[in-house]
Structures are given as structure tokens and as C-alpha cells.
Amino acid sequence: MNKGTNGxxxxxxxxxxxxxxxxxxxxxxxxTVIVVLLIAIQAGIxxxxxLYFMSVFQWYLAFAIIMTLITCVYVLSSDFHGQAKATWILxxxxxxxxxxxxxxxxxxxxxxxxxxxxxxxxxxETENLQKQIDLSTLNEKEVKxxxxxxxxxxxxxxxxxTKTTYYPTGTQLFDSILDELRKAQDFIFIEFFxxxxxxxxxxxxxxxxxxxxxxxxxxxxxxxxxSHRTLKRKTKKxxxxxxxxxxxxNKLVPVFNIALNLRDHRKIIVIDGKVAFTGGANLAxxxxxxxxxxxxxxxxxxxxxxxxxxxxxxxFLSQWKFITNKNIDYKSYLNRAESFNDDVDDAVVVxxxxxxxxxxxxxxxxxxNIIANAKEKLYIMTPxxxxxxxxxxxxxxxxxxxxxxxxxxxxxxxKKFVYIVTRNNVEKLLDYGVKVYTMTHSFIHSKIILTENxxxxxxxxxxxxxxxxxFESAVYTNEKSILDAVMFDFTxxxxxxxxxxxxxxxxxxxxxRMLAGLFNLISPFM
Amino acid sequence: MKTINYNDYDTIKxxxxxxxQDSIIRHYQILGWQVYETQDNNKYDDIVDLTLIREHKIKNxxxxxxxxxYMEENFNETAKLEKEKHSKTTILGLCFGVFSLSLIVLGVLxxxxxxxxxxxxxxxxxxxxxxxxISQAVILPRLVKNENAKFRDKLKEKxxxxxxxxxxxxxxxxxxxx
Numbered sequence: 001m002n003k004g005t006n007g008x009x010x011x012x013x014x015x016x017x018x019x020x021x022x023x024x025x026x027x028x029x030x031x032t033v034i035v036v037l038l039i040a041i042q043a044g045i046x047x048x049x050x051l052y053f054m055s056v057f058q059w060y061l062a063f064a065i066i067m068t069l070i071t072c073v074y075v076l077s078s079d080f081h082g083q084a085k086a087t088w089i090l091x092x093x094x095x096x097x098x099x100x101x102x103x104x105x106x107x108x109x110x111x112x113x114x115x116x117x118x119x120x121x122x123x124x125e126t127e128n129l130q131k132q133i134d135l136s137t138l139n140e141k142e143v144k145x146x147x148x149x150x151x152x153x154x155x156x157x158x159x160x161x162t163k164t165t166y167y168p169t170g171t172q173l174f175d176s177i178l179d180e181l182r183k184a185q186d187f188i189f190i191e192f193f194x195x196x197x198x199x200x201x202x203x204x205x206x207x208x209x210x211x212x213x214x215x216x217x218x219x220x221x222x223x224x225x226x227s228h229r230t231l232k233r234k235t236k237k238x239x240x241x242x243x244x245x246x247x248x249x250n251k252l253v254p255v256f257n258i259a260l261n262l263r264d265h266r267k268i269i270v271i272d273g274k275v276a277f278t279g280g281a282n283l284a285x286x287x288x289x290x291x292x293x294x295x296x297x298x299x300x301x302x303x304x305x306x307x308x309x310x311x312x313x314x315x316f317l318s319q320w321k322f323i324t325n326k327n328i329d330y331k332s333y334l335n336r337a338e339s340f341n342d343d344v345d346d347a348v349v350v351x352x353x354x355x356x357x358x359x360x361x362x363x364x365x366x367x368x369n370i371i372a373n374a375k376e377k378l379y380i381m382t383p384x385x386x387x388x389x390x391x392x393x394x395x396x397x398x399x400x401x402x403x404x405x406x407x408x409x410x411x412x413x414x415k416k417f418v419y420i421v422t423r424n425n426v427e428k429l430l431d432y433g434v435k436v437y438t439m440t441h442s443f444i445h446s447k448i449i450l451t452e453n454x455x456x457x458x459x460x461x462x463x464x465x466x467x468x469x470x471f472e473s474a475v476y477t478n479e480k481s482i483l484d485a486v487m488f489d490f491t492x493x494x495x496x497x498x499x500x501x502x503x504x505x506x507x508x509x510x511x512x513r514m515l516a517g518l519f520n521l522i523s524p525f526m
Numbered sequence: 527m528k529t530i531n532y533n534d535y536d537t538i539k540x541x542x543x544x545x546x547q548d549s550i551i552r553h554y555q556i557l558g559w560q561v562y563e564t565q566d567n568n569k570y571d572d573i574v575d576l577t578l579i580r581e582h583k584i585k586n587x588x589x590x591x592x593x594x595x596y597m598e599e600n601f602n603e604t605a606k607l608e609k610e611k612h613s614k615t616t617i618l619g620l621c622f623g624v625f626s627l628s629l630i631v632l633g634v635l636x637x638x639x640x641x642x643x644x645x646x647x648x649x650x651x652x653x654x655x656x657x658x659x660i661s662q663a664v665i666l667p668r669l670v671k672n673e674n675a676k677f678r679d680k681l682k683e684k685x686x687x688x689x690x691x692x693x694x695x696x697x698x699x700x701x702x703x704x
Contacts (some may be wrong), residue, residue, distance in 0.1 A: 012570040016605035018542045018550055169588040196690060199532045206533065289591040290536055296595040441599050442592070496592060 162306030630653030
């Protein structure tokens with residue numbers, strides 16, 4: 001190291017011209033290392049114990065083979081999709097001595113059974129709180145089908161009495177959130193995957209502290225995995241001391257437990273039961289581009305004003321009850337919205353949530369419904385594109401049938417191996433006429449799907465984690481102003497994007513293709 | 527130092543190469559940023575820490591944020607180009623230089639009978655080493671010239687790109703740019 005006379009290092013070679021300081025990036029690294037280390041030690045002890053068991057009891061080999069075969073049959077008859085089944089069976093046969101133990105330890109149906117019962121009880125309490133509106137007046141059959149599905153699947157009621165605003169960036173979304181928070185009078189519910197120390201949190205906390213003083217009931221849920229590296233212990237104490245009710249979802253404990261994989265990825269803000277927000281952005285500075293993580297951060301969100309807010313109030317309160325076990329008088333938080341003229345058009349708004357607490361993936365099924373019903377156009381914006389075979393085939397068929405299919409993904413990866421699989425998947429679609437865009441020097445984090453008559457804006461990534469393992473929130477709508485705004489966002493994004501070509505695909509190195517193949521194999525677990 | 531009111535102002539903190547400081551500040555200024563604080567980096571001699579502030583609510587903020595990223599990328603890519611201008615020639619020169627020198631040394635040692643190789647082998651090593659060194663002396667300047675030409679083209683591209691970005695920014699902010 002070349003030191004100058006003042007004791008400083010003469011040059012910093014990692015900076016070419018400039019670099020934005022991102023001070024909180026390294027928060028909690030030690031905690032993560034300790035947790036990962038402790039879990040790895042426990043996993044190691046488990047494997048060693050099994051190896052010892054095998055060497056002592058020779059007959060264990062025969063037992064393991066029988067157990068593996070039984071597990072394979074169990075996997076084949078499960079509701080996993082084809083690729084997940086194939087990956088599990090490959091794993092079970094390769095690690096036949098202990099693979100079946102890992103499988104049963106990671107089976108959310110078994111592991112999550114107790115929590116699911118608790119969730120089912122909560123769902124029962126809330127299912128009759130709202131009544132479905134008359135959908136017979138809807139002109140579009142597809143929209144009615146989607147509304148029916150959401151009601152039958154999770155009792156998510158459709159609303160006409162709602163005003164909606166779409167925000168194509170995190171900056172616009174959070175500016176609107178700040179304005180609305182200042183108007184709060186009764187309660188504020190906030191639920192985020194990532195809550196991070198920084199300017200944005202400071203701005204929000206300033207308002208929340210003031211609101212608590214005015215007797216506003218302020219509650220925050222954050223995901224412990226998503227926020228453990230970003231939210232300081234000191235800040236948590238500061239929040240609680242200010243009188244804000246703070247809860248973490250699925251605490252990160254250093255115990256080998258696959259249920260740690262089930263995360264609360266929702267982004268919900270409800271104010272007085274009159275206004276609500278959801279979308280892709282978390283509560284952290286990079287989402288408003290006041291900190292640089294992966295180039296320009298492209299996100300989106302939606303504001304609801306009206307009766308549809310109740311769907312998100314119920315979703316938040318259900319999660320609150322699951323965490324705290326405290327009784328909730330749901331009705332006192334509902335039916336508070338102003339009345340809007342609901343005879344204007346045919347528009348409906350259906351906020352909904354999805355997660356492992358349901359026996360099927362509402363998010364995935366809604367995406368499948370929307371893709372299947374697309375007749376003219378199908379535009380998808382997502383940071384990760386790892387759909388299962390069914391969705392992939394649906395998209396291929398739509399493109400082949402002449403539907404204008406366009407997929408927007410980031411130009412910069414946040415997780416390299418996930419990006420390799422994403423790129424590999426979208427590149428496969430080029431053969432079918434799908435147009436793929438990567439937003440230059442940017443990380444697309446928006447999660448939007450749009451057809452000629454429907455759109456979903458929310459926290460749902462097009463990947464199997466979002467569909468199966470995470471709690472998500474979104475809004476389904478056919479409202480023309482939203483469809484137009486989302487369409488404008490897509491066309492505007494094209495201005496700053498590069499279209500992926502066959503030549504780009506050809507340029508992929510052999511090593512890249514091999515890596516993509518390998519990562520694809522384990523993609524059901526990504 | 528007065529604390530910045532984060533409700534009314536956005537702040538960014540930058541590590542900037544001293545040699546690029548003026549140009550970088552000028553470009554941030556057309557984005558509406560103002561220098562709030564300048565400090566020498568406490569670890570690196572060639573880096574300066576800048577704190578810039580800008581009003582929180584400004585027109586066309588989303589597009590300006592995106593163009594700011596493009597501008598930052600352009601600065602870094604240009605500096606990277608400058609830094610790696612002769613990287614290939616340097617590696618090539620070093621490899622062949624060491625190789626030819628080794629051959630010459632081996633040849634000399636053989637001629638001085640330090641090594642027990644055949645005398646003709648010694649001469650052959652010496653000649654080969656010298657030939658490689660001469661050819662290197664002929665080829666390397668041409669390669670450097672080629673690299674310079676390529677660098678100039680790429681630099682020109684980057685300059686044009688930066689100019690276009692700046693023009694776009696100006697059309698959004700109305701700031702003056704020299």
C-alpha cells in the first residue's frame with residue numbers, strides 16, 4: 001500500500017471518478033454472519049449425527065432407501081409443479097441417506113401446519129366482514145371471472161367506490177405517502193418487508209411521532225429477515241419509546257428451521273381506513289434514489305381512496321393478530337371511506353393479499369388468469385423472472401397467438417445468480433416473439449402486469465418465492481385511468497431501455513450457459 | 527455545521543477523485559445540486575468527500591434522478607477508460623519483456639559457461655531473446671498507437687454521450703451549462 005507523507009493511502013483504485021456513499025449497507029453484517037454460522041453448525045451436526053448413525057446401524061442403509069422411495073412417491077403426488085418435483089427427486093436420490101429428512105424438514109405443509117391453523121382461524125373471523133358487490137353489471141367477462149376468483153379464493157371483495165392513483169416511481173409514491181400521513185387522525189398501519197435506517201425513515205418517523213402525540217394509533221410490522229441488516233436496534237427502541245406499536249414478523253432466530261424462509265414481503269400503508277398504498281417499494285432510501293445500490297431504482301405503487309382500503313385494513317389487522325395473538329375489533333376500522341361516485345364506469349378495484357397461509361397461491365393463479373385472458377397485449381415488469389412451466393407455456397402461447405408480449409427486467413443484478421436465471425428465462429422467450437427490455441443502468445423493482453383490460457400493481461415478483469413462500473400484497477383493477485397510467489409507464493420505460501436481441505443471446509459465453517443451466521435446476525428454491 | 531433539514535432538502539454524499547472534482551461538481555450543479563460541504567477523505571489522498579444538497583420537491587425529479595445515474599456511470603466509465611487505456615499493451619509488453627530478458631540472460635550465462643549448455647544453444651537463446659526484444663520494440667509502439675486511437679474514439683463517444691445527457695438535464699432544469 002502506497003502511503004503519503006500525511007499517513008494516508010495515496011490512491012483509491014476502487015473509485016474511478018466518483019462513488020455515492022451508502023453508509024448503512026453494512027449494518028448488521030456481523031449479526032448475519034453469526035446467524036448463518038450457527039445455522040450451519042447445527043446443519044453440520046445433523047449430517048454428522050446421521051453419518052454416525054449409518055455407520056453404527058448397518059440396516060439404516062435399507063431403511064434410508066425405503067424412506068427415500070416413499071418420499072419420492074410423496075413428492076410425485078404433491079401439488080408441486082413439474083420442475084420442483086424433478087429437482088426434489090434428483091436431490092432425494094443423490095442424497096438418499098439423509099435427503100428425505102431435509103425434505104420433511106422443509107415441507108411447509110408439515111412445518112407451517114400450526115401457524116396455518118392459526119391463520120385459518122383468523123381468516124374465518126374476517127371472511128364475513130365484507131359483502132361482494134353485484135358483478136353482473138360488469139361488461140367484461142374476464143374481469144368478472146378475476147373478481148369471482150379473488151372473492152372465492154380469499155374473500156377479497158371488489159369495490160367500485162374507490163379512487164386510484166398510480167405512481168411510476170418510489171419518489172412519487174413516498175412523497176404522496178408523506179402527504180397523506182400528515183393528514184392522519186385515527187390510525188396508521190404500516191407493513192413492510194424492509195424498513196431501513198435513513199432519510200426516508202426519519203421523514204416518516206417525524207410525522208408518526210407527531211401523530212402519536214395527537215392520539216393516533218400507529219402500528220408497524222416489519223419482516224425480521226428483510227430488515228435485520230437495515231434497521232438499527234437503537235431505532236427500534238426509539239420507535240417503541242415514541243409510543244408507536246412495533247412488531248416483527250417471523251423473527252430471525254439462529255435455529256435450523258426452514259420456516260425462516262417464509263417471509264412477509266408485503267408493502268401496505270393504511271391511513272384512517274380512508275387511504276391506502278401498496279406497491280413494490282420498501283421503506284428505504286434506495287427506493288427513492290437517495291442512496292445508490294444498483295444504479296437507478298425503478299419502482300412503482302398505487303394509492304387507493306375509498307372503500308377498497310378496507311381489504312388492506314383487514315389484511316394488516318389479520319397479520320397483526322397472527323403476530324400478537326390479541327383480539328381485534330375489525331369492524332371499528334372498516335367502512336370509514338368517503339363516498340365516490342360509483343356510477344361513472346365499469347371499473348372495479350380489488351386489493352388482495354397472498355401467502356403460505358392459503359392452501360394455494362392466489363398470486364400465481366391471478367397472474368395465470370390475467371396472462372390466459374390477454375388478447376391484445378401482455379406487459380410484465382418484474383425484477384426476477386422465474387415462473388414455473390405453466391406460466392412459461394402460457395406466455396409462449398400468448399406470444400405465438402399474436403398477443404404483443406413484452407417483459408421488462410433490470411439491467412443490473414441485485415442477486416447475480418437469480419439474474420442469470422432471469423436472463424436465461426427471458427432469452428428463451430425471444431424464440432416465441434416476446435420482446436424483452438432491460439432498463440439501462442437501472443434496477444427495475446416494479447412488479448406490474450398489464451393487459452388490455454386488467455392490471456395488477458403490487459409486491460408480487462414473477463418468481464416461485466413470491467408465489468409460494470412469501471406474503472404479498474397487490475391491487476387488481478380494470479380502471480381505465482390506471483391501465484392508461486401503467487401503459488404510459490411501460491412506454492416511458494422503453495425510452496430508457498435496450499431491447500434484448502438474438503445477437504445478445506448468442507454472445508453468452510459457454511460458462512454462462514452452463515451456470516444458467518445449473519441455477520435453473522435449483523430455481524424452484526430461489 | 528448546521529444539520530440539514532431532511533424534510534425540505536435531499537442530500538447525497540460522494541467520494542470524488544480530486545482530479546475530477548471540478549467537472550463533477552459542475553455537472554451536479556446543472557442537476558440542481560449545491561455543494562454543502564467539502565472535506566478531504568481521511569483515508570485516501572486522492573479522494574475528496576462532498577456533501578451536496580438539493581430541494582426535496584423539484585420538477586421532473588424522477589427523470590433527473592435517472593439522468594444523474596447516467597451521468598455518474600459516464601464519469602466512471604470514462605475514468606475507467608483512461609485508467610485502462612494501455613492495460614493490454616502493458617500486459618503484453620511485460621510478458622514478452624520478461625520472456626526475452628530471460629532468454630538473453632540464459633544465453634549470456636551459457637556463453638559465460640555458467641550454465642553447462644551447448645555453446646550453440648547459448649547463441650540461439652541470445653539471438654532469439656534479442657529478436658523478441660527487437661520485435662517487441664517495433665510492435666509495441668504500433669499497439670500503443672492503435673490503443674490510443676481506440677481510446678480517443680471511445681472517449682469521444684463518452685463525451686458526446688455526456689453532452690447529450692447534460693443537454694437533456696438542462697432542458698428539464700433550465701440550468702446554465704458551460
